[in-house]
Amino acid sequence: MIIFYIGMFLSLWTIGTILLINNYKNLYTYWMSAMFLIAGFASFSLVMNQSFLPFLREQEFLPLTLIEAFRIFTIVVWGIEYHFLPYLFLIGSIVFSGYFSQKNYKMFVWTLLVPIMIYVIYIPSYYPEAKFGGTIFKIISGVYFLSGILLYISSYFKEKNPLHRKNRFRTNMVVIAISFVYNSDYYGLNYILISKTGLEMSSNNLWKLNFLIVIWLVLFFIYFGLRYGFMGIKLRIEQQKLDxxxxxxxxxxxxxxxxxxxxxxxxxxxxxxxxxxxxxxxxxxxxxxxxxxxxxxxxxxxxxxxxxxxxxxxxxxxxxxxxxxxxxxxxxxxxxxxxxxxxxxxxxxxxxxxxxxxxxxxxxxxxxxxxxxxxxxxxxxxxxxxxxxxxxxxxxxxxxxxxxxxxxxxxxxxxxxxxxxxxxxxxxxxxxxxxxxxxxxxxxxxxxxxxxxxxxxxxxxxxxxxxxxxxxxxxxxxxxxxxxxxxxxxx
The missing domain is CATH 3.30.565.10 (Histidine kinase-like ATPase, C-terminal domain)
Known part of the structure; x- marks a missing residue:
């Protein structure tokens, strides 16, 4: 299964990078690129904890402080993905919907960050053992994901121009697939424990199917990116650019x-x-x-x-x-x-x-x-x-x-x-x-x-x-x- 998770974070980082390089001036693309890049942090941390850290612990010549520093790094990476993915999802939907002025958009950027930061600061220390999960954050993340989905769907029905409407439909196909992550990584998760001895997880095991979401994203991205374009970009070979x-x-x-x-x-x-x-x-x-x-x-x-x-x-x-x-x-x-x-x-x-x-x-x-x-x-x-x-x-x-x-x-x-x-x-x-x-x-x-x-x-x-x-x-x-x-x- 490790090979799947390696493919997951590499695919998500690739999509995020392509989005950013092709249309970095587009505000929506900017937020979606950040979401894809950070979404890959969890699978990256999982691979590091299940494969790379055990390998490092077997190397007797390596100082324990170096191994511990790397473990802390995996905690920080997973913590960023877990706590900020719902926020990025919702901000992206606010920009995409076009319902709000630039002034209100900036207000949302900072206001919606407050509950996340309060939660991160208020919960017990991540060290020496980090434990992610809990009812409070299930509710916070659920509100963010649900609000984002409603904004995406309503913006599709609001759009009257047939060409723009098709593009919004394609984007909805992607983001609704992404929202499945809530069921696997938030609602269905009891806890994730990153201790000094290893990784422990208690959940409904739907997270094991996350690789299917990534496969869907990659196929969708390649097909519609080449043929029509979505999320603000359209991939082209040089002749297509000239045309x-x-x-x-x-x-x-x-x-x-x-x-x-x-x-x-x-x-x-x-x-x-x-x-x-x-x-x-x-x-x-x-x-x-x-x-x-x-x-x-x-x-x-x-x-x-x-x-x-x-x-x-x-x-x-x-x-x-x-x-x-x-x-x-x-x-x-x-x-x-x-x-x-x-x-x-x-x-x-x-x-x-x-x-x-x-x-x-x-x-x-x-x-x-x-x-x-x-x-x-x-x-x-x-x-x-x-x-x-x-x-x-x-x-x-x-x-x-x-x-x-x-x-x-x-x-x-x-x-x-x-x-x-x-x-x-x-x-x-x-x-x-x-x-x-x-x-x-x-x-x-x-x-x-x-x-x-x-x-x-x-x-x-x-x-x-x-x-x-x-x-x-x-x-x-x-x-x-x-x-x-x-x-x-x-x-």
Missing amino acids: FSMRSLTEGTIILNHSLKNEVHKINYLTEKIKDSIHQDCKDEVLQDVSCILTVTHHMLDMVTRIKEKADEIILKEQPQQLSILLDTQLSTMSTILQEKENTLHKDYQIDPLILCDSAHIQETFSNICLNAIESMEPGKGNLEIIITQSKRDVVIWIKDNGAGISKENATKVFDPFFTTKKGALHYGLGLSYCYNVMKKHGGTLKILESEPGKGTLMEMRFPRKRVLDLNMDNTRSPLSKGSKISTLHN
């Missing part, structure tokens, strides 16, 4: 083209309107439209300089922003499109919050959704409605149209990369996928609340309460008063 880089570059370029296409479309409309205004000697309208063009070009330049962020990971440049101003800026650049189509715009800003966000990404997201809505509506019959309100302590933006609508079948796919129902070479199917990722990066959500073919669509952008700096702004800071409604018909 991925090229795909990222291509996708980023397409997304940028999508953004530029929308902005150029606005400029074309504004240019035609300026021509008409000049012929009619309407100086004020010309100046207003030129200002809109400058806003559009500034946004285009901002998106060009940030192409890498859209091709790879979206990195937020967060600043406090008044939500009504962000929306009005984008709506002003779309006013000419609405005018050309002779459609109606209704704005209902029931609140005017100050939120912490990346203005460029949020404006691009809002613009994409509104343009999709405008394109779906018939000229002269369309009605676009924008509402800012509060829902369950969150701030939400509802974007409602009476356009073509979306079928139930397509509604589940619209956030997938490269999926589109539009025809033509300029439609890439990446707009809503990008929007979904922007909102997720902000800790919020983007979803279709209602949609029916021929009757329009209701989209929701939701910002979590933790991003709301001020819910009720001073009305003088916004062109819209709280609760006001604007109904504008462009003729």
